[in-house]
Amino acid sequence: MARTRFLIVVVLALLAFVLPASAQTPDDTTLVIAQSVDVGALEPALVGSRAESNIFGHVFGTLYEITETGVLSPYLATGYTISEDGTEWTFTLNEGLTCHDGEALTAEDVAYTFTRAADPANAFTGNTVGFVLPSAGYVDARADSELEVTIVTDRAQSESLRLGLLSEVYIHCKDYYEATDVATVAENPIGSGTYRFVEWVRDDYVLIEKVEGFTLRDAVFNQIYWRVIPEASTRVAELIAGNVDVIANVPPDQVDAVNNSGVAMVQGVAGTRRMYVGFQFGEAFADAPGYEPIQNTDVRVALQYAVDVPTICATLLGTECTRAASMVNDPNSNPNLTPYPYDPAEAERLLDEAGYPRGDNGIRFEITMMGPRGRYLNDANVVQALAQYLTDVGVQTTVDIRDWSSDYLPLVRAKEIGPLFFLGTGGSTWSALYDMADLSAPDAGTNYTNWANEEWFSLWDQTAGLDPAAESAVKDQMLEVFYNDPPWLLLYFQPDFYGVSDRLNWQARRDEKIVMYGATLNP
Amino acid sequence: MWIYIARRLAQSIIVILGVTVLAFLTLHLAGDPTYLYVSERASEEEITDARQRLGFDRPLGEQYLRYIGGLLQGDFGTSLRARKPAIDLVLERLPATLELTFFALILSLTLAIPIGIISAMRRGTAVDGGVMLLAMLGQSIPGFWLGLMLVLFVGLQLRFLPISGHVPFLQPLLDGDINTALTNLPQTIRHLILPGITVGVFSLSRNARLVRSSMLEVLSLDYIQTARSKGLPERAVVLRHALRNALIPIVTLVGLEFGFLLSGVVIAETIFSWPGVGRLVFNAINQRDIPLVQTAVVLFSFMFVGLNLIVDLIYAQLDPRIRLN
Secondary structure (H helix, E strand, C coil), X not given: CHHHHHHHHHHHHHHHHHCCCCCCCCCCCEEEEEECCCCCCCCHHHCCCHHHHHHHHHHCECCEEECCCCCEEECCEEEEEECXXXXXXXXXXXXXXXXXXXXXXXXXXXXXXXXXXXXXXXXCCCHXXXXXXXXXXEEEEEECCCCEEEEEECCCCCXXXXXXXXXXXXXXXXXXXXXXXXXHHXXXXXXXXXEXXXXXXXXXXXXXXXXCCCCCCCCCCCEEEEEECCCHHHHHHHHXXXXXXXXXXXXXXXXXXXXXXXXXXXXXEXXXXXXXXXXXCCHHHCCCCCHHHHCCHHHHHHHHCCCCHHHHHHHHHCCCCCXXXXXXXXXXXXXXXXXXXXXXXXXXXXXXXXXXXXXXXXXXXXXXXXXXXXXXXXXXXXXHHHHHHHHHCCEEEEEEEEEHHHHHHHHHHCCCCCCEEEXXXXXXXXXXXXXXXXXXXXXXXXXXXXXXXXXXXXXXXXXXXXXXXXXXXXXXXXXXXXXXXXXXXXXXXXXXXXXXXXXXXXXXXXXXXXXXXXXXXXX | CHHHHHHHHHHHHHHHHHHHHHHHHHXXXXXXXXXXXXXXXXXXHHHHHHHHHHCCCCCHHHHHHHHHHHHHCCCCCECCCCCCEHHHHHHHHHHHHHHHHHHHHHHHHHHHHHHHHHHHHXXXXXXXXXXHHHHHHHHHCCHHHHHHHHHHHHHHHCCCCCCCXXXXXXXXXXXXXXXXXXXXXXXXXXXXXXXXXXXXXHHHHHHHHHHHHHHHHHHCCHHHHHXXXXXCCHHHHHHHHHHHHHCHXXXXXXXXXXXXXXXXXXXXXXXXXXXXXXXHHHHHHHCCCHHHHHHHHHHHHHHHHHHHHHHHHHHHHHCCCCCCC
């Protein structure tokens, strides 16, 4: 008996040792944000994911910055001029800029940022070298004076498109980055933005702290922890427990749990990612069932009427949504276009007219729809639902779901998916042409459907160097072409769900960016 | 014994080489990894450039031989994503995983042995039935479900323990910072309990059943009857005479158990946001960071093979009837 009592005392003592009241709630000067993935490296030229750019956007300044409404706003630069032929862009920097180690940030540093990222010897694979620089036609960068830097490009381009692209380059100082090897800087970045890097514990958190005296942006919180919590349910639990202020990617089935918690709410926004079903035009699929019918424009238009997108959003994505009328995000889309309505009778009528009546077995033709699992919100279920809608109007659709990274992505990039395939591509709030650049050429890497509408591509070639009004007119014309000869079955802009603590006054953005400058505590 | 050890080490090299070939082929057969290192809007030309930069344009055999050549010189390669020696990344995370694995192993063994003994001693009673029912449940419950339930019930509803995160103990200890290690210890344990249970419950249940059946077998042997007839107290019979022999199969299992627990930590590390090797490898597989995956595979193979060798040696010490040759 005495031994049992002793054991109980020992167990209670151990519990008292390890079970003090939980006290992880952040104080009023600290923000805690939870994302699902960690950064791969703290190297600005290797940034490749949104989770990374969310952190880098606080640590590094950019020439311009894209605001939540899609406006391009001066940041480290005060303005810019464009050469007559549209190939040279000269930015003027703010005076008195410094990097976080105290080094003055001048035009030479900006030029170095670009040349370092583009240097093949560094073998960078991030968004800057893999997308921004080639898309902007980057050739070289040079410092013209202490505050003027010129970015040389190989062609004239839409002003907003190029400015937005160049605004994705994280500016840093030359001395530190030139003197330090890539592996070292990838763990110890010296930034130029509102917050300085303090600590990174891999797969755990990144801690940044406010730079005193930085006047270009207001920051309320002294510290921001960017925690990595891969499991969605754990993120939700941490939010409800009050240990985290903002969480990304709340699963639709847990929205109610957050909203009913009394300590946090979910903000749902229509993101900028365009979700669609692509019609494959590539001849590699010529022998596939269903390939021949979808080459017919009338069939592709008919299928637009066959799917009930708002119902898919409400039932599978947990939110209301408006169907997309084009491949361009609002407010940059063509305002004259209205989304195709759900009208299965009209779909059937058009299919009959197109020469594909129902057979004796009720089937017009058979086709396969490929889709990924685990990449987009509820993707596999959405594909199942879409296939059923098409089957309902007589297009017998078989679903082929593949793992995203090992199987689907390589097929997408090789354009070996189809004849129907479900996909989402990132868009923007700041440029229609950015969204339309998926189809910048018949052989563009992102023209996954191999669409080759001559009118579209002829108009695309006219967009370079136009003034904004003329550019907008051409854009509207192109979107009409797209609407009437659709290479995509238009669906929705993927909703994003953020869980936000009630103590915080912060508004989620459409472009998947988490920007905390303007966040304040609720009184 | 030394000949035995040398022979086992030679066998281990063959095993590890086989593992590297399998891991290498599996990662490459799952599609071109280049696409994961370029922007979603990269052109074909940019993808080709990236493929060359990353070395994925070379024949598979050449890539493998290059890797093995580096390995023989102690060069595990550089992580494609982190731009850091892969071995450094794995070793950086290993202490967190070892904390979790050892905690789960200790939890499993310290509870399984008394539970198994009690169950065997009370064979056929309600206690035995209840314990075995719980053990069966423990083996049946999926780890991810148990983890999530612990998060929601113990972490969120009761607020007894942290929901996620990690406070390091082993790393400061290895760095020689004993003060920090000791200061962290209570928090380390608090953070370990939920993931430790998630990782260890299957093993606990299995070991409890194993101890029970092993004890039942030993308790029925003649020498136990002799010990009882000599008038030894039941406690001495059980603990001194029966348990020692009953534990031999458990000791054999411990080496395998450690490997099993190591492979099972991925789920717990993901649910509880534990920054260990499991998550590192899981992410590396998704990102097809081949040098990193290979390094972890080789290191884990070494550990697994080494532990089994140690267990075999201990086994021979525990049971003199067993000869290493």
